[in-house]
Amino acid sequence: MPHVDLKFITRNLTEEQQNAISEDIVGVLKKHFGSTDDSVSIRLNEIPKDDWKGEVYDPIIKANLDKLVKKPGYSMD
Template structure:
């Protein structure tokens, strides 16, 4: 049951754009993990740029750098 939690700077996407993003992500997960579409959930959490380091980098990226299957091309 894959759950994808996307964190990004605010993008001002409308509902149609969010649905398209979720559909594209679900398609990739279905293909690579052999999951059923009905078992996939996707969340989009917008984080202000000023809060990125404290909310995302310090809590989720930096402490788990060795576990990431794609590492960011930046550091803080």
């Protein structure tokens, strides 16, 4: 029962774009986890660029660098 909370800089995605992203993510989870459509939930969480460091980078990325399977190629120190 995977849940994905995808945070990204605000892009003002249309509903069609959001659905396409969701379908792609579900496809990956089905392939690698054996999930079903009914077992997946997804949140697309747009974060304003000016809030990225305080809301995402420092508390989530920087605080968990040793646990990330894919580390960012940037820092915000």
